[in-house]
Amino acid sequence: MTQKIRFTKMHGAGNDYIYVDATRNPLQNPGELSVAWSRPHTGIGSxxxxxxxxxxxxxxxxxxxxxxxxEARMCxxxxxxxxxxVYDEGLTNRTTVTLDTLSGIKTLVLHPGPDGRIATVTVDMGAPRDLRTVDLGDGYGFRHGQFVSMGxxxxxxxxxxxxxxxxxxxxPRLERHPQFPGGINVEFAQxxxxxxxxxxxxxxxxxxTQACGTGACATAVAASLVRLTERTATVVMDGGEVTIEWRESDGHVYMTGGAVKVFDGEIELTTE
Incomplete structure (x- = not known):
């Protein structure tokens, strides 16, 4: 038995994902499907x-x-x-919405463009945590780094x-560094x-990947901490750029950047 799953391919600063409205298309094994559908030649590519x-x-x-x-906690x-x-598809008509993630509830402020569709979005990413300098030891070529949790x-x-x-x-060597048994995201910044x-x-x-939103936030926070930048910075990634503000008034990190729809499609899913 086959089932057709509707999806939308979207990207933010080149960080591309396959988006599925799970209320209309429930998926039983999303981890396995992510592996198959993310392949660039035999899947959708993402x-x-x-x-x-x-x-x-x-x-x-x-x-x-x-x-x-x-499964990731946040992106x-x-x-x-x-x-x-959710705005362009008519699931909401509000320009401030909340999003339930494994890293907590995030607030999104949506900025419509001249055509009435959303052009950019500001995300309240919450407060960074566990800020510290780590000693990576010998054999990596990089002795010290800044640890930042953005969820x-x-x-x-x-x-x-x-x-x-x-x-x-x-x-991959730093991702699996012994200090981070659960793995870690790694950002190099200039x-x-x-x-x-x-x-x-x-x-x-x-x-x-072309971009990482939480990575951009962590990078801007780290740069401010070690006094390389002010509390607002533009982070330029391979796929595009975002503006990050680490606001003094509440200690939260606010990220503003574009969101782009690439195409809609359907993919067949074989079910028992």
């Missing part, structure tokens, strides 16, 4: 699968599965895309030339002029 659902405590819920099938880029999806763990390393980093080689930061990312469970 960094993972995002399910949009109902919530008893917020307007909508989000579950996100990486390309390796593991800032995916959150922005959900904001665009998921990040290791930020500041380098003079981010393009010179062999991310494919060092990324300070540019004018409050801009160039960042490249190795995402836990997905590898090299």
């Amino acid at each position: 960094d993972g699968l995002v399910l949009i659902g109902r919530s008893d405590v917020a307007d909508f819920s989000m579950r996100i599965f990486n390309a390796d099938g593991s 800032g880029n995916a959150s922005r895309c959900i904001g665009k999806y 998921n763990p990040h290791l930020v390393l500041f380098v003079p030339d981010v393009e010179a980093v062999d991310l494919a080689a060092i990324g 300070i540019l002029s004018g409050g801009r930061i160039r960042m490249r990312v190795w995402e836990r469970g997905s590898g090299i």
Whole structure:
């Protein structure tokens, strides 16, 4: 027996996911489907699968599965895309909505463009936690890094030339560093002029991606902590850029960036 699943491919700063309205298309094994559908040649091709659902405590819920099938706690880029999806698809007419995630409830402020559709979204990512400098030890080429939790763990390393980093080689080694038994997201960052930061990312469970929203937040917080930038910075990633404000008034991190719909589609799912 086959079932047709409707999906929307979207990206935030190049961080692309497959979005499924789980209230209309319930999926029993999303981790396995994320692995299959994320493959670029035999699937749809993406960094993972995002399910949009109902919530008893917020307007909508989000579950996100990486390309390796593991479930992530939070993704800032995916959150922005959900904001665009629920508004443009008529699931809400409000420009402030709440989203239930494994990292808690996030507030999204939606900014419509001239065509009435959502162009950018600001996400209240909450307060960063467990801010500390870590000693990585010998054998990695990078002795010290900044640990920042944005609901998921990040290791930020500041380098003079981010393009010179062999991310494919060092990324998986740092992801599985003994200090982080559950794995960690790794960001390499270079300070540019004018409050801009160039960042490249190795995402836990997905590898090299075009962007990472929580990683951009962690990078901006780390840069402010070590006095390399002010509390507001633009983070430039391979797929695009976002503006991060670590607000003094409440200690929360606010991320503003674009959300782009790529296409709608259907994929057949064989069921027993």
